[in-house]
Amino acid sequence: MEPFQLRNDLYMSIPLLEELNPSIVAGFSTKRGGISRGDFNSLNLGLHVGDEQQSVRNNRQVLSEAIEFPLSNWVCAQQTHQDHIEKVTVTDLQKGVFDEQSALSSTDGMYTNDKNLMLTLCFADCVPLFYYHPKKQLIGLIHAGWKGTAAKISRKIVSEWVMKEGASLNDIYVFIGPSIKGCCYIVDDRVITSVGKTVHAPAQQYAKEVTKGQYAIDLSKINKLQLVEEGVKEKNIFSSSLCTSCKSDLFFSHRRDGGKTGRMMSFIGYKEDI
Numbered sequence: 001m002e003p004f005q006l007r008n009d010l011y012m013s014i015p016l017l018e019e020l021n022p023s024i025v026a027g028f029s030t031k032r033g034g035i036s037r038g039d040f041n042s043l044n045l046g047l048h049v050g051d052e053q054q055s056v057r058n059n060r061q062v063l064s065e066a067i068e069f070p071l072s073n074w075v076c077a078q079q080t081h082q083d084h085i086e087k088v089t090v091t092d093l094q095k096g097v098f099d100e101q102s103a104l105s106s107t108d109g110m111y112t113n114d115k116n117l118m119l120t121l122c123f124a125d126c127v128p129l130f131y132y133h134p135k136k137q138l139i140g141l142i143h144a145g146w147k148g149t150a151a152k153i154s155r156k157i158v159s160e161w162v163m164k165e166g167a168s169l170n171d172i173y174v175f176i177g178p179s180i181k182g183c184c185y186i187v188d189d190r191v192i193t194s195v196g197k198t199v200h201a202p203a204q205q206y207a208k209e210v211t212k213g214q215y216a217i218d219l220s221k222i223n224k225l226q227l228v229e230e231g232v233k234e235k236n237i238f239s240s241s242l243c244t245s246c247k248s249d250l251f252f253s254h255r256r257d258g259g260k261t262g263r264m265m266s267f268i269g270y271k272e273d274i
């Protein structure tokens with residue numbers, strides 16, 4: 001079953017995660033239902049892409065009302081396709097929510113065990129990964145494009161939880177959201193070599209050579225293989241089959257739209273009396 005389900009025009013939710021804990025609010029926004037125009041039509045949630053700032057703030061407000069999680073409880077990051085993961089606390093609330101400058105700098109992953117704190121990251125093809133550890137009440141979010149995948153950021157958060165937070169591997173759940181898939185994502189030798197080095201599994205499990213030196217690749221599959229090799233239980237990993245490039249009615253796509261486009265947002269927060 002597809003783990004990401006359209007809740008309404010604005011976002012997809014993750015019913016299996018809600019079943020594990022109804023206090024967790026998590027999902028992936030669509031490009032619908034906002035006020036941005038042109039290349040950013042309409043629910044662009046990225047402040048850094050050249051859209052009107054006030055439109056983006058308005059769009060964020062629209063989403064926050066739909067998910068009933070106030071903007072004053074969000075945290076946003078400046079994403080740089082690297083592997084820095086930040087443990088976020090309530091002292092970080094509102095960073096990057098209303099302006100770019102205050103965002104967590106150079107951060108492509110975040111986690112917390114604080115309540116009423118919405119972790120957010122922006123996407124337009126890269127792989128979003130949502131993490132949950134019930135016993136430790138840890139939640140986390142990762143942004144993995146090919147560079148982040150090559151840097152193994154999706155398994156780095158797992159080792160941090162184990163080493164720093166005393167989390168047990170058996171209890172970690174991961175939900176991998178919509179991203180660009182092999183149907184639409186062709187890369188060269190440099191990329192395939194960089195990401196291929198991160199797993200023992202043979203390349204046929206995540207890529208196919210389409211012409212000489214050109215490969216159709218599915219980054220979400222490599223991230224899943226990395227997680228399994230790190231020790232996360234395969235039965236606890238749930239992957240979306242949705243391609244952000246194919247689903248042009250639902251998603252922005254950096255590659256399909258030629259680089260000038262809006263951003264969807266992945267979000268996860270533990271809600272308690274707000």
Ligand SMILES: [Zn+2]
Pocket residue numbers: 180181182183184185243244245246247
């Ligand atoms: Zn596709």
